[in-house]
Amino acid sequence: MKTDSCAPLASVIDLLLDAICVVDAQGNIVYVSAACERIFGYTPEEMVGRRMIEMVYPEDRARTVAAAQEVMASQPLLHFENRYVRKDGSVAHIMWSACWSTDNKLRIGVARDITQRKQSEAMQAALYSISEAAHGAKDLAALYQQIHQTIAQLLPVDDFIVAIRNTASGELAYPYQALALDSTALPAEPAASLCFSVLHGAQALRFNADAMRALALPLGDGDIRAWWLGVPLNSSEGVIGVLLLKSTAAPYTEKDQELLQFVSTQVVTAIERKQLYARLHRMAQYDELTGLPNRACFRDRLGTALARVRRNGGRIALLYVDLDRFKQINDTYGHGGGDQLLRAVADRLTACVRDTDTVARLGGDEFVVLLESIVEPEDAQRVVEKVRSAFAQPLSITGHSLEIGMSIGIALYPEDGEAEMQLLKQADDRMYRMKARGGQQSVDCD
Structure with missing residues (x-):
């Protein structure tokens, strides 16, 4: 769509922080501004000629197609939100304004990247959810389940494991694990070894198959195309445990690690609150000397x-x-x-x-x-x-x-x-x- 006559205008458009996308009636991209590369990760040359819907996050495609049809029926669209998969595999949250050019048979859209805002909103919602669970969950098992559900809304999660350190022996117990393939009493390798690595290193770690081989950590079946993220649960008394996540959909990024570390502070508070409640409840219901009901x-x-x-x-x-x-x-x-x-x-x-x-x-x-x-x-x-x-x-x-x-x-x-x-x-x-x-x-x- 770029021509000599519109080149000066295109150079001005390329200065905009929001991206301009022009799509034909068949859904093929015919023009994008320079901001698209910052938002989507693809150069304009890589995007032109592609079908726009191919880049849309799978779960958002149906409603995106429906919205496009409304625009093509001459119904201007404002503040429509959906998600796109960037070139690096990460997800971008986009807010669109769009209209239909009847004369040119083109759909013109303005895309604003609201990913950071969405992440901040999701973070606040997660912290609130975990805080509420600390007060409302009936026991530790229910709390762990709520933590799992909350973090799964922020990050890709196939397996989710909570490991808690026994203060007397130093050994790890696994009071909660949600595994995609099995439900064994203890997590299979390499999960157990990863938990111990995070615990004893007292710092967050990201692993893939190559990293685990380099550290001589065992690999389980199906772990060649898997990524792991573990963070220590740090309290004022030291490391009380580990959160370990596994993804087969996409690798964990440094931002994912930072996000989980941030959320983990609220997780620690919630777990310690529930542990204290459980101890007080046991003291109220059981004899301390014999362990029998009182x-x-x-x-x-x-x-x-x-x-x-x-x-x-x-x-x-x-x-x-x-x-x-x-x-x-x-x-x-x-x-x-x-x-x-x-x-x-x-x-x-x-x-x-x-x-x-x-x-x-x-x-x-x-x-x-x-x-x-x-x-x-x-x-x-x-x-x-x-x-x-x-x-x-x-x-x-x-x-x-x-x-x-x-x-x-x-x-x-x-x-x-x-x-x-x-x-x-x-x-x-x-x-x-x-x-x-x-x-x-x-x-x-x-």
Whole structure:
């Protein structure tokens, strides 16, 4: 379209920051201004003669064609936004104004590069989304999923892995991984090695197959045409973990790395907030010494179990367990020995019941067992016998072999009551009556 008569005008147009594109009725480019090279990466000579739609981001092509048809129907277009794939494979966000020249059968468009604005908007939206997830996600698993979804809107992601460092051992755990090809318990190589490289180097790294070969890192199947981006999760206490991304669509750029590093600061804040909440929740629900549910957690589970049997029918049983002569053992072997004993009792009691049952520590040397979905009262007695048989074997405490006796009181729903406190009192009273008789016994009725 360039001629001698329009050359002076073309030289002025080439000074514009916005790009001018002229396309014929078949969608072929017939003229572009110099700014197109800055925006799209192609020289004017490379663009002229190409079909414009070929450069449009695949997901935007259908609506771009529809918009072009409206323009060709003499409906001027303002502020239409779509995406283009640049020559280097990166994505440009473009805002168009366009009109149709009926006489020349040409579509004339003015393209403005709004990529930076879009990236800033996406960044702010990502930070807000992660901040909201830190407050609203029900647990760490839900938080990791939200972080994954948010980052996937900013960067190409096939695989997404969160690795968290154990502060005691220094080892990495992988609480969240979304893999395109499999869902193994641990990430396959080279992901695990890359996570350790990022963790120990405490800096962001970008990898392709050549870089991994140079570092003698293992390559997995399908990794020849893959790119990896890993960033450390840096907190005030040091590196708490790693975010690792894999792309098979396009290589990660330095800008991608900078973006992920920036977002990672909010990710760290969100993870630490959720970890603190999880610790506080566990402290409120579980006994710190034994790891068993505490009184509050047990009452909640008992209430749930009672609601279930009232609705569906059936029986449940409570076993109230108190260790015999615990004070004497504590005085003899010290508080350390007493704590060791309580942990050993907790483990042995837990081994005597099903996964669906609950063993809780109410405090001191008092434990309670909730047996759900029992058929006959004798089922509870059989569990008692199993417990007594288990504790007939001595426990090793501070290098000493100790035989531990216990008093056990039983209460059954609905035979001994239908209310939570009524059942607990029945089991407690029966346990204390047995202790008064010398312990080492159990009773399930008056």
